């Protein structure tokens with residue numbers, strides 16, 4: 001179990017993450033697979049757009065409400 005604070009996935013950003021972006025690349029992943037990026041308030045829009053234009057973005061969820069499908 002880790003008590004590390006999740007950090008935003010944006011390049012060079014060291015801010016605490018507030019959002020989880022769940023995405024899936026249909027060329028690489030099965031449809032039910034979810035990859036996740038973490039985002040701070042500032043980068044949520046930018047990262048969502050990046051995934052959105054590629055058609056990868058599935059969900060944007062508050063980190064406090066996110067439950068990984070793989071979590072016990």
Ligand SMILES: [Zn+2]
Nearest residue numbers: 008013040043
């Ligand atoms: Zn950030």
